[in-house]
Amino acid sequence: MLSSPPIQAKADTARNAATDEAALDPDAMRQPLPDAFYCVGRSDTLKAGSLRAVELNGEQIVLGRDKAGTLFAMRDRCPHRGMALSKGRFDGEAVTCPFHGWRFGTDGRCRDVPTLSSADAADFSRIVVQRFPIRESAGFVWVNPYLGGASGDVPVLPALGFEAAGSLVVELVVEASFDLTTLSLVDPGHVAFVHDSWWFRPSKELREKVKTFTPTPHGFTMSSHSTTTSSPVYKLLGGVPEVEIEFRLPGVRLERIEAGAKRVANYTFATPLTHNRTMLTNALYWNMPVLNLLKPLARPLMRQFLTQDQQVLQHAQAGLDRKPTMVLFGQSDLPSQWYFRLKREALQAAREARTFRNPLVQQELRWRS
Numbered sequence: 622m623l624s625s626p627p628i629q630a631k632a633d634t635a636r637n638a639a640t641d642e643a644a645l646d647p648d649a650m651r652q653p654l655p656d657a658f659y660c661v662g663r664s665d666t667l668k669a670g671s672l673r674a675v676e677l678n679g680e681q682i683v684l685g686r687d688k689a690g691t692l693f694a695m696r697d698r699c700p701h702r703g704m705a706l707s708k709g710r711f712d713g714e715a716v717t718c719p720f721h722g723w724r725f726g727t728d729g730r731c732r733d734v735p736t737l738s739s740a741d742a743a744d745f746s747r748i749v750v751q752r753f754p755i756r757e758s759a760g761f762v763w764v765n766p767y768l769g770g771a772s773g774d775v776p777v778l779p780a781l782g783f784e785a786a787g788s789l790v791v792e793l794v795v796e797a798s799f800d801l802t803t804l805s806l807v808d809p810g811h812v813a814f815v816h817d818s819w820w821f822r823p824s825k826e827l828r829e830k831v832k833t834f835t836p837t838p839h840g841f842t843m844s845s846h847s848t849t850t851s852s853p854v855y856k857l858l859g860g861v862p863e864v865e866i867e868f869r870l871p872g873v874r875l876e877r878i879e880a881g882a883k884r885v886a887n888y889t890f891a892t893p894l895t896h897n898r899t900m901l902t903n904a905l906y907w908n909m910p911v912l913n914l915l916k917p918l919a920r921p922l923m924r925q926f927l928t929q930d931q932q933v934l935q936h937a938q939a940g941l942d943r944k945p946t947m948v949l950f951g952q953s954d955l956p957s958q959w960y961f962r963l964k965r966e967a968l969q970a971a972r973e974a975r976t977f978r979n980p981l982v983q984q985e986l987r988w989r990s
């Protein structure tokens with residue numbers, strides 16, 4: 622099953638949509654953005670000298686952290702007979718394949734083939750395991766699974782703009798495509814219907830919302846005119862908080878809440894595991910130590926919130942599997958259309974080896990939620 626292709630609804634102000642569509646391979650539009658960093662798990666769970674197998678965009682990858690604390694990511698496949706290197710031993714410098722003992726440095730180069738006799742003059746240094754770019758940011762590890770040539774202009778990794786006193790992370794696998802899952806990060810229309818828990822939305826009424834959307838590098842931000850939210854989560858901060866929500870390619874939603882010196886950030890990352898499985902990672906960070914006390918209470922609530930998305934996305938995916946089209950309609954679906962326009966521009970920029978030019982313009986949107 623492939624993720625559903627976008628439908629350009631009439632409301633979209635895309636000027637060049639028709640030409641853009643023609644220029645791009647439609648298959649590429651159905652895939653996650655190839656040349657981008659995706660979240661592959663928490664930094665603190667990858668200790669020095671440890672290995673971890675992850676799946677990313679259909680690729681099996683082994684991550685590790687060497688003795689000096691430097692991360693590496695390489696294909697989880699021994700070139701000899703295909704054995705998973707993640708099943709091997711790592712001494713903090715080299716990985717030993719458990720099948721015949723070949724050793725690989727963290728640079729991917731073969732260091733030793735222990736079964737060679739001294740009479741065997743074979744040069745094993747040319748045997749290499751494919752490596753992937755790997756980074757750390759906002760308490761997470763990020764890997765770019767792209768194997769093509771460097772295009773250079775990849776979206777900047779999310780960073781946390783303050784010193785966190787604590788954080789809470791929940792990860793959930795969704796049996797749905799990357800696009801469908803990522804659309805839920807920019808879809809204000811589902812919130813009232815899907816996230817209707819008393820603690821998140823005490824009122825069941827739909828109210829008119831007006832938000833300003835501003836283009837940012839590789840995405841857009843949404844800011845409220847005044848925070849009219851009745852969410853008890855915001856009320857915890859006291860006063861009227863400033864809320865800014867940013868969406869950024871490839872599938873990153875960053876919600877930043879400020880009230881005086883108090884900071885809370887709620888970050889959500891979508892990671893393509895396979896073509897029909899996507900990991901949702903939600904990280905809540907705060908700078909008030911007193912909130913650490915609420916962690917045991919907040920964890921099940923966050924899990925409930927993510928499970929609500931998971932359930933609808935899986936049912937929607939089943940519908941899209943039967944007929945892979947969507948009708949994107951009305952202003953509350955414009956951010957979803959923008960997602961496809963941003964992705965299309967990123968693909969086109971990479972193809973033409975030029976920098977990304979954000980096709981969006983500042984705009985005010987109205988909807989009821």
Ligand code: FES
Nearest residue numbers: 699701702718721
């Ligand atoms: S499969 Fe890895 S050493 Fe043989």
Ligand SMILES: [Fe+2]
Nearest residue numbers: 805815816930
């Ligand atoms: Fe949601």
